[in-house]
Amino acid sequence: MPPADTSLIPWWKDAVVYQIYPRSFQDSDGDGVGDLRGILRRLDYLKRLGVDVLWLSPIFASPNDDNGYDISNYRAIMPEFGTMADFEELLREAHARGLKIMLDLVVNHTSDEHPWFIESRSSPQSDKRDYYVWRKGVDGQPPNHWQSFFSGSVWEKDAASGEYYLHLFSRKQPDLNWENPTVRREVYDMMRFWLDKGVDGWRMDTINMLSKPQDFPEGRPIPGTRLTEGQPLFLNGPRIHEFIQEMHREVLAHYDVMTVGETPGVSPAEGALYCGAGRGELNMVFHFEHVFLGDDTAERGKWSNPPLALPDIKRVLARWQTGLHGRGWNSLYWDNHDQPRAVSRFGNDREFRVESAKMLCTVLLFMQGTPYIYQGQELGMTNVSFESLDHYKDIETRNAYKVLREEHGWDDARILAAVYARGRDNARTPMHWSSAPHAGFTEGTPWIALNPNYPDINAEAAEADPHSVWHHYRAVIALRKALPVVRDGTFTLLDAEHPTVFAYVREDAHTRLLVLGHFHGGSQTCRVPAAFVDGEVLSNNHPVLEGAGTEELRLLPYQAVVLRAPTRTGVSRPE
Missing domain, CATH: 3.90.400.10 (Oligo-1,6-glucosidase; Domain 2)
Structure with a gap:
């Protein structure tokens, strides 16, 4: 149960985070690269959307071998992005609007x-x-x-x-060698440098890789999986919790900040060790189970792009919802700078782009945890299909091309199809601000080509259209903040094996919600638990709800509905 005094609830449990990839968000000086003053220019847009925290992917000095995740000076701003004075102004102006700033902590490597x-x-x-x-x-x-x-x-x-x-x-x-206490002190001192400026939190890159077994054993190859040989040995290594607890004790405990650790390869039980109450580590973690589904058994990992089955997605997300309830805290996301666009991976980015983007919003944001929205997700931005590999900038993609071609005999068409589906540059094309040249992102030449669908999918058009994906996100964000049950209630998955409907109940002592998301382009009859038959429709991404007030709803393509039960009588499971 949550504390009776809501002032004791950490602020980050009510927050919605918006991830900004600075290079691709907004250019202010015409050099084709997004920058800090570009972000400053868009703060009012973000405030109107209703988000609370802006997570900036790395803004530090870097040669950009891996787009900023290779840092050459932790206390300097990347010149392409601006100056320290620009960052300090951005921080002040964000705080003036009630927006917080979270930075990326990249300390596994330099x-x-x-x-x-x-x-x-x-x-x-x-x-x-x-x-x-x-x-x-x-x-x-x-x-x-x-x-x-x-x-x-x-x-x-x-x-x-x-x-x-x-x-x-x-x-x-x-x-970096985290076994060296001097290295750890250097990192902690750097963290204090930014926190003393007023930064509100850290997203911690590959944080569960800091500790490696010092004898570096060979490990055991796992044929046919996405895990390269040795990975199980350096994930969640022998001293990892000691290191993070020390970081918390030396730094984090002295500031009112939020922390989220990127932790590939963790289970809910392991996740609770990183973010469990009283453990003195992190507030929450990013797991990867849902975005890596099928990759571990595919011929070439994610590049084989195995098909997704909704029951598998439901089982993963439900396991984390129940596994961390009362033990830790979930982070909620569909995509980020390392993943393909959500509507292209989990929805339908062709006939039902708007409907499925709204449905994904509803299904995710009514779960327990802190939601993370990646820039452009609120517009329903899609994957991009560049004609040639020459247009792609991502080091992972370019290296994969060489391996897939030379070692596995894939031809260019097969490789490009894989890149279209799973490449990281899908999320890194510039933000679509308008139908103006270069989507209003820059007056120069963009550092990476734009998705050509920007005249139809852009923020200016979305804000002007009350039925857009943007307005749905805005409404759902406001709704989740008005309903304590979303933050505190239990989660019960219904009909786990249904192939197209994701249904779950959120419940606390005062409120019960039924959330339905239809992951299909056809219609589907759905049995409604008796307690929700006369329920209030709180959210619906279609103009109609067929069968409202009866025991059977007819869900339209990619329809998402949230019902609030009118009474506190028992909740029936669907037949």
Whole structure:
């Protein structure tokens, strides 16, 4: 049960977060790259939408090998994005509007152009050698055969010393050595630097990879899975909770901030260790079970793009809803900067783009947890199909092309089809602000090509249309904030095996809600629990609700409905 005094409820439990990918959000100076002053220009738009927290993907100095996730100076702003004065103005203006700012904490690795690494690789005797993970090879080979997330070995040989440094991602992203207490102190001091400026929280990149087994065992290959050899060994490593508890004790406990950890490979039980009440770690975690569904058994992981089955999605999300209820706190998301567009992956981005985008909004935002909306999701922005790989900028995509072609014999058509479906650049094309040239994103040449459908899908048109996806998001955000049951109530999944309807009940001592989401382009009759037959329709993404007031509703293509039960009599399960 929630505290009787609502002032004791952490503010982030009522918040809705909006993720901004700065490079693609809004350009203010015509260089084709989004920037901080562009974000400043759009604060009123975000306030009108009703969100509370703006999560900025990395804004720090970087050579951009991995679009800012390779940081060369943690205390400087990327020059393309602006200056520290620009950031401080953005922070002030956001706070003046009641909006909070959350930054990306990327401390599993740095750029190889960070002064720490430059000094570290200068000599085995350097006092910063131990800031990173260096190992000698074995008989002229790397220390083990782990494979990086971006293809190839996790070990890069340094010609000068003959030793190898560890990089779980790009070779230009050497891993920090969290076993070194001096490294941890450096990170904590950097975190205080930003929190003392007034930053309101951290999204923590790959936070469950900080601790690695120091003997770097070979591990066991898992054929046919998306897990590259060794990954199970460096996820949730031997000292990970010790490190995060120390971070909390030294830094986070002294500020009123929100924290969310990116934790691939965790179960609800493991997630509760990271965000459980009283553990002194994080507020919540991002799990990946629903966005990785099927990838672990596919021929080439996500690039094979295995089909999704709604019962599988329901089971995953329900397991997290019930598994963390009363034990921790959920984060809720369909997509982000690393995932394809939600309406293209989970909905129908062709005949029923508007309906399915609204349905996905409803199904997600009525669950328990803090919702994360990725820029353009509120417009129903879609995946993009560039004609050539030359248009794609993402390092993961470009590396995958080489591997899929050279090692697995895929032709260009097959590779491009996979990229259209699952490539990270789907989410990184510029934000659609209007039907003006370059979608109002820039007066120059965009750093990456636009999705050509921007004349039809853009913020200016969406705000002017009361039936748009944007207005549905705005209404649902307001509704969830007005209903404490969404924050505090239990979650009960109904008819787990139904192939097209996602139905669940949210309930507390005062309110019961029935949420129905139809994941199909046809019509579907749906049995309504008796307690909701005469229920009030709180939300509906179609102009009609066929069968309202009866025991059977006829759900239209991608229809989403929320009913509030009129009484407190028992809740019946559907037949």
